[in-house]
Amino acid sequence: MKTYNTDVTIIGGGAAGLAAAIEVNKGGKEVLILERGIELGGILMQCIHNGFGIKEFNKELTGPEYAQKFINEVNQLNIPYKLDTIVIEITLDKKIYAVNKIEGLIEINSKTIILAMGCRERTRGAINVPGFRPAGIFTAGQAQRFVNIEGYLPGKNIVILGSGDIGMIMARRLTWEGCNVKAVVEIQPYVSGLLRNEIQCLEDYGIPLITNYSLTKIHGKNRVKGVTISKVDRNFDRIIGSDQFIECDTLLLSVGLIPENELTRIAGAEISSMGGPIVDNNLETTLEGVFACGNVLQVHDLVDLVTAESKRAGRNAIEYINKRYKKKLKGIEKIHLSAGHNINYVKPDNICLGEILGEIIINFRVKNPDRRIQINIKDETNKTLYKKKKSYVIPSEMIELKINLNNMELNPKCNGLIVEVIPQLEPLIE
Amino acid sequence: MSSSEIYDIIIIGGGVIGCSIARALCKYELKICLLEKEADIAMGTTKANSGVVHAGYAAERKFTKRNLCIRGNKLYSEAVKELNFPFKRMGSFVVAFKVEEIKLLEEIRKRGIEDGILDLELILEKQRIKRMEPNISDDIIGVLHAPSAGIVSPYEMTFALAQNAAMNSVKFFRSQEVIKIDHSDYIFTITTQRNEFKSLNVINCAGLYSAKISKMLGLDYFDITPRKGEYVLFDRNTIQLNKILFPTPTKISKGILVCPTFHGNAFAGPNAQNITDIEDTSTTTAGLKEVLEGAKKIVPNLPLRASIRNFAGLRAVPSTYDFIIDNTDIYGFINVAGILSPGLTSSYAIAEKVIDFLELLGVELKVKEDYNPYRPKPERFTDFSKKELDKKIKEDSSWGRIICRCETISEKEILNAIQGPIGATTIDGVKFRCRAGMGRCQSGFCRPRVMEILSREMKLPYQAITKKGDDTNILIAKTKDLLLKEIIKKEIQK
Amino acid sequence: MTECEDRGIIKTIRCIVCPTGCLVEVRKDIGGEISFQGYTCKRGLEYAQQEHFDPKRIITTTIRVEDGIHPLLPIRSDSPLLKEKLSYAFKIIAKTKVKAPIKMGDILIKGIADENVNIIASRDMIKKKVE
């Protein structure tokens, strides 16, 4: 068995892994990227539309362009990576086992690990769509891969379930390839992706967007023959008599992404209910010296934020190696950050005190869209320590806050903070 | 194949029943073939059921299925040694919430013991029950424990049976739907869409279609109606069940159970819905709701968020409500029809009974000298130790390429599934043989890779790869084909 | 005559520059003069004007590639193309084949449907190794 030793091992060579690797290399540490695909870049390589890099490069790049910039840099810096190499296990003592065709089983010993495995798509089973199980059902990302990379079309007459950005982008993509997208069906009363995509991907081509409807049956024993959709009430229960049949040969599901944490779980890190590992403000998981960034931690809608987060993970890994972390010394407290009103999840899960700490980045998503809101951070006694106004929030946008604990009147006994989004009390002045 | 070839026995239907009969007969010096209408065997009721090897106390004494089930259960022990399929005797609980139910369970236990299921036990100590199965509802007051009940992977067992039969020279023909049967001079001529087969004896194991097959010969003495059972399957490692959990049975059904699978998943189901369309394996909103609600009564902490798939299977319910295993009025034609639950459990016992019938018919049953009852266990990446793995990959590098990430299935396992006896020719065929695509991402990741391997191995274009045979192609055209076609159409119009 | 037409509104455009999504009304007065109303900021007006007089889109699609490690190469237009010309451009792209190796930014089709708009490669495409 071949064995490698390095400072930092990065699992996953997508946007997150690449940015973290570059940061670690620039910080003077040895790094190795393990990627199971045949090339670097991850999911970006199939996202051939533009809309990436506005924050990072101040330019609208396509997914592959964005990735290529980082791949080029990795190559210039001579950062080692292994392709076609899948990590199958991380042990409790941070040994990594991976396999590939050429070297067989590989063991890697490293001082720290950065998890950057990305996410996977929710499937039909996860949302329990009833009906037959014919050919012609794809997740949107799978269809995207077939069309953009493998070079095949999934079908001709298409219905898309879910109005997230991926669903809408695929609607346009397939239209451009000569397919007929019959409808995008959304269970929520609102479009879940960006307005820009609603207009440029659907409206531009007259693709009907049917909100407040859910898929209630898939027809066709061999190949999809059509779908029944039904209007739903506020509890998402089907309203009887509202069924509508749409003929189609293909159904794309764009019903959400889930962080891919099978390995993280095997390694023994605690996972939060939203699927990502529990991390502190250093992006360190509950396993010492194991960091997480990118979609494996939380599903991002903007790759620019993935890059920024992953650079942080890279820097923190270096810090860890340099032993500048004191929090592992016993007795240093953590504050738990939890999700309050209208908050779906919040990251990090914990903030380490003691080594404070200028700015802390907090990310969260809301449960429901709202306008004219106020974001509060409160302590357990309900005292508001931080507030910010915002004119709107939508579940599909991950929100980022930069807070400085030093500027807050933090009760020394405090061990929990709550983030909430509530309607504005005073009139809006932004 | 030449139509002059005359088989001793032709089996119609490649479900667990047809395949267990094929396997039981393959040890004799007989010329046998099996005809299956689908692109693969085990794709009918056999692939969509609970996979429970019942202890046998459930059916009433007047039914043959009771004895066949009790005997069938016992025969599993030997079969699994020879055929190496996934099977585990983990025991089942029938749970009672009410005092009357306890009375009923006591009745069941008594009769079961009289009929040879000696280890049936009624447990009333709640603590002990909870210790044995911590997930069970707090509201239960007692359980009937059947230690001999087990779980099996029904399709993997069927593949094992078929492979062993094929190793012992039974021929399998797939995509051969029987559409007509004639007989004259004690020879049956069976017509499929593609070919004609001749045989001295015919065994009808066509499941839901067995009445239709029987009627092809004018034997119109029973009907089969489909009864749908729907299921919800949960991801691996989301709930650890130690026991198969049944509610107390009613007259109509064994009820909705909560059950582990051999591979560590759990499922809830089935409900029971009489339907008319024999092809209707669709799931329904109401049905899935019924299943989850029923299951939650027994296991309140069911991991609802971790459901990865729903499916439905159809019970072939005969008008007699019992198995129909008959030497018919037509000499040489045996019906093995209406094999509803517990057909899977009974399969080995049913095969024994068929052999008895063949003997009555005067078929000479001479054991082959070179009969080999063993089917080796398929090698699995996840079964290897680290050292073995390293060695394996060095011997054959396709062990080192993981195709299905959720179930950790390597390219080699997929190649084995395709190249082995009665190899897979479709995506579902690969999936049911080696589990690629069965995990939580439901083939999101591995499908393109499985297609690439199938296309390479079968020397078929990528686009010709199907999910499960005719008309189930995954992809319709190459990217740009639709645009190019449009351009050509316009040019022609000009 | 509908109320909208009555008031001279010929079109409404939803501004996508920021998520507020203002509804901008495009009016034509009797003299044929076009005016815009409903935007909140200047960016909105500029957007609405562009969308009304000259709607353009960036093309992002793929092109067939020979000898590459993939059968398709992702491509884009280096500047936006008039919306009405998109469908023509896609057909030209569909008919074209390119050959690996290719570098990101390489111009693959010069002046597609518009002499100022080129199709460029969106990533590198290395040559497939022949075994």
Ligand SMILES: Cc1cc2nc3c(=O)[nH]c(=O)nc-3n(C[C@H](O)[C@H](O)[C@H](O)COP(=O)(O)OP(=O)(O)OC[C@H]3O[C@@H](n4cnc5c(N)ncnc54)[C@H](O)[C@@H]3O)c2cc1C
């Ligand atoms: C379809 C889609 C459309 C998007 N559109 C936009 C957009 O328009 N604009 C925008 O800014 N953002 C967009 N995003 C978001 C952004 O692109 C992603 O959030 C970002 O690329 C994720 O990067 P990542 O590195 O976390 O994950 P990934 O790119 O998924 O990378 C994870 C990598 O890890 C590898 N890996 C996983 N497990 C293992 C293992 N066990 N061993 C070895 N390797 C492993 C995978 O092969 C993969 O390459 C989109 C995302 C998706 C999915």
Ligand SMILES: Cc1cc2nc3c(=O)[nH]c(=O)nc-3n(C[C@H](O)[C@H](O)[C@H](O)COP(=O)(O)OP(=O)(O)OC[C@H]3O[C@@H](n4cnc5c(N)ncnc54)[C@H](O)[C@@H]3O)c2cc1C
């Ligand atoms: C919901 C449900 C739950 C169950 N649970 C259990 C359980 O827990 N334990 C248990 O012991 N049993 C159980 N059973 C019963 C068990 O699944 C069946 O008894 C068993 O699968 C029947 O196998 P078979 O071979 O008869 O049928 P099938 O698997 O349906 O096989 C018949 C085959 O014949 C083929 N065929 C049909 N017509 C033709 C034709 N014209 N030409 C060629 N081929 C043809 C079909 O394609 C099919 O492959 C359950 C059944 C259901 C539906």
Ligand code: SF4
């Ligand atoms: S007009 Fe201004 S405020 Fe209104 S959506 Fe456009 S950019 Fe936003």
